[in-house]
Amino acid sequence: MSQIERCVAEPAGRAARVFLAAMSSPTAMLEFAAGDLMMTVRRSAILAGVCFVLLRLHGAWFVAAAQVTPPAQLSVHWEELTASDFREGIRRSQGTCALPFGILEKHGPHLPLGTDLLDVRYAALHAAEKEYAIVFPEYYFGQIAEARHELGTVAYSREMQLALLQETTDEMARNGCKKIIIVNGHGGNESLLPYFAQTQLDKPHDYVVYVFDKRSPESGGPPKKTTNDMHAGESETSKMMIARPDTVHMDRAANESGADQHRQNLPEDVYTGIWWYARFPNHYSGEGAAATEELGKFQMDWWIDAVVRVFRAVKADDISLKLQNEFYEKSKHPLDTQP
Numbered sequence: 001m002s003q004i005e006r007c008v009a010e011p012a013g014r015a016a017r018v019f020l021a022a023m024s025s026p027t028a029m030l031e032f033a034a035g036d037l038m039m040t041v042r043r044s045a046i047l048a049g050v051c052f053v054l055l056r057l058h059g060a061w062f063v064a065a066a067q068v069t070p071p072a073q074l075s076v077h078w079e080e081l082t083a084s085d086f087r088e089g090i091r092r093s094q095g096t097c098a099l100p101f102g103i104l105e106k107h108g109p110h111l112p113l114g115t116d117l118l119d120v121r122y123a124a125l126h127a128a129e130k131e132y133a134i135v136f137p138e139y140y141f142g143q144i145a146e147a148r149h150e151l152g153t154v155a156y157s158r159e160m161q162l163a164l165l166q167e168t169t170d171e172m173a174r175n176g177c178k179k180i181i182i183v184n185g186h187g188g189n190e191s192l193l194p195y196f197a198q199t200q201l202d203k204p205h206d207y208v209v210y211v212f213d214k215r216s217p218e219s220g221g222p223p224k225k226t227t228n229d230m231h232a233g234e235s236e237t238s239k240m241m242i243a244r245p246d247t248v249h250m251d252r253a254a255n256e257s258g259a260d261q262h263r264q265n266l267p268e269d270v271y272t273g274i275w276w277y278a279r280f281p282n283h284y285s286g287e288g289a290a291a292t293e294e295l296g297k298f299q300m301d302w303w304i305d306a307v308v309r310v311f312r313a314v315k316a317d318d319i320s321l322k323l324q325n326e327f328y329e330k331s332k333h334p335l336d337t338q339p
């Protein structure tokens with residue numbers, strides 16, 4: 001019996017018991033009439049009033065609950081969703097969430113410090129509008145040690161980069177994101193992110209981290225004018241002309257040199273951390289002045305479509321988490337693993 005049903009039944013039952021007791025003798029009948037009846041009536045009236053209020057509140061709750069329906073068009077921005085809409089977003093996305101990963105660093109003399117962040121968020125957000133996924137807020141806590149000499153660069157320690165990224169994906173998963181796609185927008189993360197994904201095998205997780213790290217097509221589109229095009233050059237400047245044209249200063253693009261300085265003499269297969277500074281001390285590689293909106297639109301459209309394909313592939317992936325769990329279990333007993 002519910003509380004509301006009990007609320008209605010108890011006063012009636014109490015009145016009935018008092019009435020039966022009153023029938024046992026004439027004296028009892030007089031006492032009933034003189035006292036108990038009035039007390040029972042008062043109590044019944046009070047309880048009936050309480051029940052009436054509860055019933056009204058209960059009905060109002062059902063009306064309010066019926067009115068809280070998710071909108072047909074949900075925002076893809078994590079930070080714009082209400083708590084109830086976030087629940088619906090997790091359902092619609094099948095637990096698929098994107099973490100666009102940028103950086104804060106100098107981009108030649110003509111592009112904003114947040115170029116990688118602005119570009120990757122543009123691509124991820126537009127992709128999520130085509131294939132629904134929840135997109136995490138701005139994230140720029142990656143590897144950029146090679147640009148610490150340039151103003152505006154924010155370079156976190158390696159411990160902080162890995163710890164913060166782990167905490168972030170853990171928290172995303174705790175909120176229902178069981179398929180987390182890191183969409184990389186920064187070349188300096190190209191080693192960091194696969195390593196991070198690999199470290200997810202260190203201990204069990206109830207979610208999978210996917211890394212997508214391709215920002216430009218290998219062919220097609222308007223012919224490029226330059227060959228040295230690694231940082232703030234023709235391609236990156238062109239994409240920013242689409243993502244945030246208001247931040248592009250084409251009149252400054254030729255103010256510094258983006259040429260390769262070749263200040264090291266080592267075999268190509270020998271790596272050292274100072275290689276980028278040795279070649280591009282201005283933190284500029286290419287010729288931003290060669291950029292065009294046509295190239296930018298082609299490359300950005302390609303990037304968005306590529307992210308859409310990744311979202312769909314990840315949603316359809318029902319094996320990675322099973323294999324992870326199998327691996328976690330087997331890693332506890334390596335002697336039992338059979339070849």
